[in-house]
Amino acid sequence: MRVFLETEQLVLRPFTDADADADGLFALDNDPDVMRFINGGRPVSREAIHTQTLPRLLHDYPCFGTRGYWAAEEKTTGAFLGWFEFRPLDEHSPAVVELGYRLNKAAWGNGYATAGSRALISKGFTDLAVERVTANTMAVNVRSRRVMEKAGMSFLRHFTGDWPEAIAGSEHGEVEYVLARTDWEQRR
Template sequence: MHVLLETDRLTLRAFTEADTDDLLALDNDPAVTRFINGGRPTSREEIRTGPLPRLLHHYPGLGTRGYWAAQERESGAFLGWFAFRPLLEQSPDEVELGYRLRQEAWGRGYATEGSRALIRKGFTSLGVHRVTANTMTVNTASRRVMEKCGLTFLRHYTEDWPDVIEGSEHGDVEYELTRAAWERGVGAERRRGDVQ
């Protein structure tokens, strides 16, 4: 099992085909997929032909995968996944941050903890220059996570999505964090004594 990183409470590891059942359960919770597809159920075949190949994909620009299974470090329980994938497959310059966690993991700081660890790894050892994240305008919980991780609002936009879901009439938002801004923030935290 290839582990990308560990935090105090999380292990982010490479996906395998053995994760199909956990992915199926995750994507069949209507609350989890509310802002993805309106909570529509997903079949095992859809998981095998859609998300799983994407989650197993290796990105040459990063020299690693772009999606990571999130496990609770102590128990090994599957919590969901994090995305940290380059916008251009051959370049680590810009990556998209994302996360999808089981309802049981919500409100416990896992999304923020995993995202911050990925951002740190991206800026310190993967050659990333800019992190971007997108969500529906009405997804306030996800927007809070982005802000806690240091990303700032960049723009509001609308696109024509294949399925109209509740809240999509308000459009989407994009947030960003550059390496320079992150380094300024880390420097300020060190001066305050917030980080080692």
């Protein structure tokens, strides 16, 4: 297993084709609570995971020379917890990246999202030439907003996204959080 990043609790590794056949991704994307703020909690088929999700998770970004999504595993047990996103908004420039995470319910409340986010932000600013990290979520997703804040990000704006299908809470819009390298360096 090739490790991209480790924290005290987590191992982040690149996804592989084998992950499509593992039950972890399927279970993650079929938990209504996990998917509540993504698609309203609707189930996702194995075919959609193979044809839509996995190609996104396996994509290499030329400016990084690596992927933008990583499988998250619990460090001591190797249990699949979900994934983290830290992908450049422009494939050819590492300047601005989007941070995201999707963890299974058993992982909630254990500090994994915050630890993984902080570690990715640090790696981005120290090793990957990132200048700015951005993250979005639905305004009503208070848990995700709290993770962004604990990871050192600041609220930037409230906006209304273009949802293909309205889901519960989308009428309240979305929020964007940011962290610039200069702000991160001043806090260290």
